[in-house]
Amino acid sequence: MSHQTLDVRGQLCPIPVIRCQSRIGGMSEGETLEVLCTDPGTLHDIPAWCRIHGHKVLETTEENREIRIVIEVGA
Amino acid sequence: MISGGLDSMLATRVIQEQGIHVEGINFFTGFCVEGHTHAIRRQDQKKQKRNNALWVAEQLGIKLHIIDVIEEYKDIVINPKHGYGSNLNPCLDCKGFMVKKAHEWAVENGFDFIITGEVVGQRPMSQRRDTMPVIARESGANDLLVRPLSAKILPPTLPEREGWIDREALFDFNGRGRRPQIALAERYGLHDYAQPAGGCCFLTDAQYSAKLADLWQARGNREYEFDDIMLLKVGRHLRPDPGFKVIIGREEGENHYLEGYRKRFTHLFSPSHPGPFALIDGIAGPEEEETAARLVARFGKGRDADRVAVEIHSVDGRDRTIEVVPLSDAEIPQDWYL
């Protein structure tokens, strides 16, 4: 299973969500995407986007203004 | 089309009630009023930052596709065929453009028609009885564009004529009043929704529009880049001279955001006194840089000090530190403030 990384640090919402959406569009079920961001809005928006599209947030960490969200692509 | 407001939420719900599968589409133009300024400003970070369109989609149980139209949208803002509203908001062209994009997306993704939350008479420019057909026509969506909240006072669309949807179960809302929408929300048990004041984007904001107009005037053309329009949302903007302006962070979050631009703009800050981080947009020689430095000193903790040290880092790699006297309020003409 492939694991990809998406760096959207410095970008403000909804750009991180849009980038996430297009990256996941090219991935398959079960693969994981690690998103690195800095906008605190992503803590809310990326999980919300994942819920409505059936993807799963596996992990969220926040350290020194840096946010890391790991997503498992759904069906 | 989901804006995040109540009307598009209700319009979607009305169609869902008829057993039709709906997915949401939302466009990001760069001017949208989202959590940006809250995300940037540290003191606002505790505030609700949710993306209203995503939130609405979740309430409705539909997918939402957010589409980046930043580049294509420039032409709408720069050359609107139907002109602007009370500020630099090209609402009629904007709506036509968005419906066109939604129509293209619908065709590509196998959807049959488009729904918007538009209400006849709700908005002075884009939601009038005479302009709503213009949107349908110019977008190319024609009678595939359904406005469920006002459908009964508009000509029947193809989905209504073909019986895909029941026209009788649609509505006849008309005018600026919000009461029918609020009653319908009540009926559907929707209690928590965003009530956007003015419009859905920064272009309806007088102060924002003035800053954009200033940018165009200073550059001698009406172009803009994404970063330009983002920076117009941040900091104090002062133009001491037609050739340059200074963007000064108002608090830690804004300073931090502006620091992200340090490779692309000459930037200044004081190493001797806590205070703002600032960018110079335009062409500034040593004299202009000194004015900018005195402004940085004025908006920092050293405003009453005799001298304040200010570091100036130019884009071309020249770094220097100068000592300046902070400008007094009387020395800053009111018309410097944009």
Ligand code: SF4
């Ligand atoms: S307020 Fe802004 S986003 Fe809304 S229709 Fe007018 S120009 Fe478009």
